[in-house]
Amino acid sequence: ESVNVPAMAAFAALPVEQRAHILSSKTEYRAIYAELKDAAIPVSRETGLLLYMLARNAKASSIVEFGTSFGISTLHLAAALRDNGGGKLITTEFEPSKAQRARDNLSAGGLLDLVEIREGDALETLRGGLPDQIDLLLLDGAKGLYADVLALVENRLRPGALIVADNADYCAEYVAKVRDPEGGYLSLPLPGDVELSMKRG
Numbered sequence: 001e002s003v004n005v006p007a008m009a010a011f012a013a014l015p016v017e018q019r020a021h022i023l024s025s026k027t028e029y030r031a032i033y034a035e036l037k038d039a040a041i042p043v044s045r046e047t048g049l050l051l052y053m054l055a056r057n058a059k060a061s062s063i064v065e066f067g068t069s070f071g072i073s074t075l076h077l078a079a080a081l082r083d084n085g086g087g088k089l090i091t092t093e094f095e096p097s098k099a100q101r102a103r104d105n106l107s108a109g110g111l112l113d114l115v116e117i118r119e120g121d122a123l124e125t126l127r128g129g130l131p132d133q134i135d136l137l138l139l140d141g142a143k144g145l146y147a148d149v150l151a152l153v154e155n156r157l158r159p160g161a162l163i164v165a166d167n168a169d170y171c172a173e174y175v176a177k178v179r180d181p182e183g184g185y186l187s188l189p190l191p192g193d194v195e196l197s198m199k200r201g
């Protein structure tokens with residue numbers, strides 16, 4: 001279904017239902033994020049801390065992230081990899097200037113060697129070349145694509161792997177999937193509009 005994407009100021013002034021409709025679009029996401037290309041729109045401080053704590057506790061060495069932006073969540077996750085003794089984080093971003101800012105931030109933090117930034121649409125960049133075992137997945141790109149991105153990586157998630165989905169209120173299809181008792185996951189909502197899920201097995 002096609003939706004009309006207004007400029008950022010106009011977007012902010014829209015009623016909440018209309019904003020949700022636009023954000024959840026599976027077709028107009030490129031235009032939405034082009035409007036937001038100079039905006040960091042990072043995870044909250046609390047969600048960043050949560051990511052670091054979960055990755056440490058899971059002893060993660062293999063992490064995948066959908067939606068890099070300026071790399072705030074990436075810094076938290078890569079710091080956890082470093083403190084776990086090393087590993088690899090694959091993250092993906094389709095706005096080239098954002099990928100560059102993330103690279104600069106990771107470099108300033110001394111963490112770039114742990115991170116592979118795949119430039120392009122996650123639906124392409126995460127289609128192949130994934131590690132055999134993924135310990136943690138962060139979903140923070142276009143809200144309408146969470147279920148599709150999960151489908152691309154799910155056979156690589158190890159039993160017990162954690163998935164953190166930010167802005168879950170805009171991701172009805174995804175939330176229904178991870179909460180389905182037959183769907184292969186355990187899942188619960190956390191404060192801050194985060195859905196935390198675990199691959200069963």
Ligand SMILES: C[S@@+](CC[C@H](N)C(=O)[O-])C[C@H]1O[C@@H](n2cnc3c(N)ncnc32)[C@H](O)[C@@H]1O
Nearest residue numbers: 033042043067069072073093094121122141142
């Ligand atoms: C909410 S921001 C990510 C914030 C980041 N996780 C942080 O905490 O700093 C979402 C980002 O995902 C990117 N994005 C959205 N859909 C994408 C897609 N299909 N493929 C690649 N990047 C995408 C957008 O350009 C935007 O920079």
